[in-house]
Amino acid sequence: MGKAEVGTPKYLANKMKAKGLQKLRWYCQMCQKQCRDENGFKCHTTSEAHQRQLLLFADTPGKFIYSFSKEFSDGYMELLRRRFGTKRVAANKIYQEYIADKNHIHMNATRWLTLSDYVKWLGRSGQCVVDETEKGWFVTYIDRSPEAMEAQNKLDKKEKMEKDDQERMMEFIEKQIEKAKKSEKKDELSEDEKYTEFVRYEDEPVVLGIKLEKKFNPKGTALGRSCLLKRPSGEEDEKVFKKPRPVDRASSSSSSSSSTSNTSALSEIMRMEEIKKEKQNRKDYWLTEGIIVKFVDKSLGEKFYKQKAVVLEVIDKYRGKIKFLETGEKVKVDQAHLETVIPALDKPVRVVNGAYRGNEAILKKLDEKNFCVTVEISRGPLKGRIVEGVQYEDISKMQ
The missing domain is CATH 2.30.30.140 (SH3 type barrels.)
Structure with a gap:
């Protein structure tokens, strides 16, 4: 049957049928011919022109597949860049708009079998940011044009300047913190030099080194002690015992007051240590x-x-x-x-906050009116110390 002449009804009918998209399986990419049905595609594959194109493809198949893949990718990326820019969009939506053009490169002529394979390749090559969701694959175009790169460089420089300012501020703050810590350490050293805690070990007697000055006695006798007197007549010396003087009450009261002051000083030192530990812990x-x-x-x-x-x-x-x-x-x-x-009395607890944080102790007494307890440290260097006034929320029962 001859070809329909221009202007005939058959020619117009053929044009109308060929205007829309046809089935992809009846399209020949080498000859760029679209057939309308299976019979027409079969006739085309047996034609001499198609056989010549197949011989050309057989000589260099990689060259043709590379060319078709590049044209398909360029068209897809151009549509993504112009139509959506750097917005995140579904990959299938772009593909549907791309194949709406009748003269597009079909995917069955490229090296990618499916659209998912092509989208994964875009992600691996760094051309797009791709992510998979329940609704399918989504792509985001990465703009590498000179204008976009310049704008990005300016933005990076601005962020770097802001970051440098923040870093300088943080360095200044860190220096101030270190300076404050050093001053605190100096204060601690001075306090250690001024006060020392009185520690008495078990079964060790307390020895006080008190030196008493000898007072001048014109008679040559010592109070409460025996002495030898030499008589002027040359008689033999004899032992004479002097009666000791009565104890001065004023001096005894002064000694008791001094011991009381020492005890109060020791308690003050311990109180200051408690306050210091409380602030730290x-x-x-x-x-x-x-x-x-x-x-x-x-x-x-x-x-x-x-x-x-x-x-x-x-x-x-x-x-x-x-x-x-x-x-x-x-x-x-x-x-x-x-x-x-809070456990029962004489049960183990752990101090979770405050001056003795982290120590294990035994619950000794409950003060329900003031919501506090008295505990005895059971382990560590402070073992045996009684701590009063510990709040309920600062201790907890142990497993």
């Missing part, structure tokens, strides 16, 4: 591994409200991993949802 976080706590938040339901748990692990100082004692379930919670637990 008082923190806004108190969670410690191995203590028993009470869960006081209703977010997990009434089942766990006011239930006791043991702290298994401390995370970032303020959060911890706990295990409920009754159910055995493990959760991660903030310390704001927990409270300390």
Whole structure:
């Protein structure tokens, strides 16, 4: 059958049919011919022109596939750049707009079998930022034009200048902190030179080295002691015992007052040490591994409200991993949802905050009016020390 002449009804019908998109499986990329049905595609593949194109493809297949892949990628990226810019968009949406052009390069002629393979290649080559979601693959174009690169360089320089200013400010603050720490260390050294704590070891007698000055006695006798007197007539000397003088009450009262002042000075030193330890060890976080706590938040339901748990692990100082004692379930919670637990008397506790933070102790006394307790340190160099006035929230029962 001959070709329909221009202007005939058959020619117009063919043009109308060929105007829209046809099925991709009936398209020949080498000959760039679109067939309307399977019979037409079969006739085309048996034609002499198609056989010549196949012989050319067989000589250099890599050259043709590279050319088709490059044309497809260039067209896809050009549409992405012009249509969406650097916005994040679905990859399939761009592909649908790309194939709307009748003269586009079909994907079955490229080296990529599917659109997903092509999108992954864009991510590996650094041309786009790709990410996969439940709705499919999304791409974001990376603009590397000279204008965009220059604008990015200016933005980077501005951020660097701001960062340099911040770094200089942080360095200045760090220097001030170091200076303050050094001054505190000097103050501590001066305090150590002024005051020393009186330590008495067990079973060791207290020895006081008191030196008394000898007073001049014109008669040559010592108070309360025997002495030899030489008579002027040459008679033999004899022992004479003098009666000791009565004790002066004023001197005894002065000695007692001096001992009292020494005791008050010692207590003052100890009080200052307590205040110093309190300032150093008082923190806004108190969670410690191995203590028993009470869960006081209703977010997990009434089942766990006011239930006791043991702290298994401390995370970032303020959060911890706990295990409920009754159910055995493990959760991660903030310390704001927990409270300390006060055990019975003569039970072990751990000091979780304050001057004696981290020490193990024994609960000795409860003061319910002032909400405080008295404990005795049970381990370490301070073993045996009695500490009074420890607040409820500064101690907790041990596992």
